Amino acid sequence: MRLIFILPLLITISASGQTIFSGALFPEMAMSYSKNEWMVAMKFQSENRLFDRHLSERWKLNTEQTDFQSFLGYKLSPRVSISLGHQFRFASDKNNSHRSIEQISFVQDGIRIRVGHRIRFDQTYLTNTTLFRYRYRLSLEIPLNGYSLDPTEFYVLFQDEQILSFEANKWDLENRIHGAIGYVFVNSFKLQTGIDYRTDRYFTEGFRHRLWWKSGLFIKL
């Protein structure tokens, strides 16, 4: 938790050096199906860069990468689940890649708030090297009407994720802050839109600020 308060300070310090600022649209769609303790999920997400102050001041929409993820999950208890996943990334620069994902997630139900903890490890297999990442994400889901999130109601979602990465003997840190508003049509169908603010390259050259407008559909079959 303490890291969440330290990070804005780190951002301010790093922002005074040479920085890169970019903005992007990020549509996503996730579908899941569960039976007893088992669950399968598929997710599609696409990064579409809108502007990049480092490269050009001009606003131009470019699809940089599109990811297809699939997961097989198992519920250890009603609130704890483990998953194994795979991602295939289509990159615009042709550097397509595979990624393996392992995660454990916990959900806590409060009186008015749902708290999610996700610990994830992933390995991205690049042409000459492998990128290892260790991630922790804290999520808070708050219904805007009533004490529980019911169909035809709005909710807000706040997330903060820290990502420690290791590649070719170099460590780095990334932070992702996400704030979104969502609507539950029925229990199995949610629509969500919000802002994702990412900062990275804390320990390497070229500190980056990246801003994403992230919108997604979440469907449970």
Add this chain to the structure above:
Amino acid sequence: MKHTFTIMLICVVHLAFTQDGKIEKEQQVESSEVPENAFDIVSKNFPEQKIKWFKELSDKGISFEAKFQNDDHFFSIEFSRDGDLQDTEITVRFDEVHKKVKSNLISYFDENYTKHKILKVQLRFNQPITKVINYWENPLKSTLLPQFEIEYIGKNESKNLWEGEFDSKGNLISKRKVITKSSDTLSY
């Protein structure tokens, strides 16, 4: 290709909607929208508390619920749409339950599950609020005997989330499996 994707998306969304048509909704409302009788009972008995009113829509019909904190405990008082008192629920810690009842409850869990974890305990009263307040102030002097609504994780072949209703002695009346809400946005 574009059309195929659009048609597939429409089919998936349609499937999601049709398999989940039941709507239960809790909506916060102004106190002016609450039946007068219900508002009077709550405001007279809990004048200091900050009351939040909710209208509940379910397949059973419409009801109104007053929710608030009192003595560091969460109170919920439910009324019919005409303002008749239905029940009062008070969330307590498991260690606050009377020793004898607690022992019966533990026996039930030990006999029926290989492992269990109690998540939420509520005392439930059907009596008038003044009697509930008397009980709350001095349970040992009160003749009221609350029922218990307990949310717990029980493990046998698999771990499930249950909501059990227990009588005042801690004997099971009924139980139902709780369907957990989708946590896709929190986990993926």
